[in-house]
Amino acid sequence: MQRGSACGKVILLGEHAVVYGVPAIVLGIDRGATALAVGPPTAAQSELTLGQTDRVTEDGASDVARAFAAILRACAVTRPVHVEVTTELPAGAGLGCSAALGVAIVRALDAWEGRPAATASDAAERAMAWEQVFHGNPSGIDATAAARGGCLLYQRMSGGMHLNEIALALPLTLAIGHSGVSSSTREMVDLVAKLKARNEENVTRSFEAIHSLVQNARLALEAGDHTGLGKLMDLNQVLLSGLMVSTEEIETMCRCAREEGALGAKLTGSGGGGCVVALIDGDPGRVVARWQKEGFRAFSTTVSSSVGTEERSRLP
Numbered sequence: 001m002q003r004g005s006a007c008g009k010v011i012l013l014g015e016h017a018v019v020y021g022v023p024a025i026v027l028g029i030d031r032g033a034t035a036l037a038v039g040p041p042t043a044a045q046s047e048l049t050l051g052q053t054d055r056v057t058e059d060g061a062s063d064v065a066r067a068f069a070a071i072l073r074a075c076a077v078t079r080p081v082h083v084e085v086t087t088e089l090p091a092g093a094g095l096g097c098s099a100a101l102g103v104a105i106v107r108a109l110d111a112w113e114g115r116p117a118a119t120a121s122d123a124a125e126r127a128m129a130w131e132q133v134f135h136g137n138p139s140g141i142d143a144t145a146a147a148r149g150g151c152l153l154y155q156r157m158s159g160g161m162h163l164n165e166i167a168l169a170l171p172l173t174l175a176i177g178h179s180g181v182s183s184s185t186r187e188m189v190d191l192v193a194k195l196k197a198r199n200e201e202n203v204t205r206s207f208e209a210i211h212s213l214v215q216n217a218r219l220a221l222e223a224g225d226h227t228g229l230g231k232l233m234d235l236n237q238v239l240l241s242g243l244m245v246s247t248e249e250i251e252t253m254c255r256c257a258r259e260e261g262a263l264g265a266k267l268t269g270s271g272g273g274g275c276v277v278a279l280i281d282g283d284p285g286r287v288v289a290r291w292q293k294e295g296f297r298a299f300s301t302t303v304s305s306s307v308g309t310e311e312r313s314r315l316p
């Protein structure tokens, strides 16, 4: 049995703008996905099982089946295989569930083929074949975070990307809560594209403002200025609301988090539902408990200083 794993992600600042070449800050989180290449399939076609019930074969017509076929091609798999995947990440929640699954599958397929572990960038690139089926034309930030973890400044460039590791001066404590509504990244990205087509000047101005927030947030992370970072997250949330990707639940969750002492709070990922991330000074328990009292599922996590790129590229 050959195993691969990958982490989920939280975008701290810069979602949506990142699709248009603005840098964004992304963190790998300790919840993720695992894939096991368990052996040959029961039939001639490669098969993928998710949990107890969902099963697709590579010739199926569903999105998952087509994504599976695409990743088998990207990995040049030479013999049929049965892959089982599990994840602790909710789907359609902005935590990089599909990218974590994609990177984990790439790693399991490499192990199945007896190949040496791929570099993080190669694993992320091949996982994009899977991501594109679900999300259309994603920026690639999710797959990169899934393959590398740590804290990254990610910028999409024509024909590639620019990546910088951000050295965290202090660990980050985050509360992450689910609005209870799942959303489609593809639809939310389309919605912003339509808004931009209708209102080019305003949306471009919002992206420029997000760009400066991201640059300042990088400095705040490197200096350990979490109070400043929280304020930048709040400002990013205002700009995201202006891009029409926030919802009533997200606004409620941000307000509750701030009332319970969070340094800043915003949606993370594509919005339209999904998750809110709140930056915490000290114990995240108050924010998590308040969200739960209001009926939202929530957990907390800590992100410490980045581990080295080489170490991450050797993730199992």
Ligand code: MEV
Pocket: 011, 014, 015, 016, 017, 018, 019, 094, 096, 137, 138, 139, 140, 141, 142, 185, 188, 189, 269, 270
């Ligand atoms: C996805 O997690 C965040 C978006 O910026 C889309 C993308 O980067 O592909 C909304």
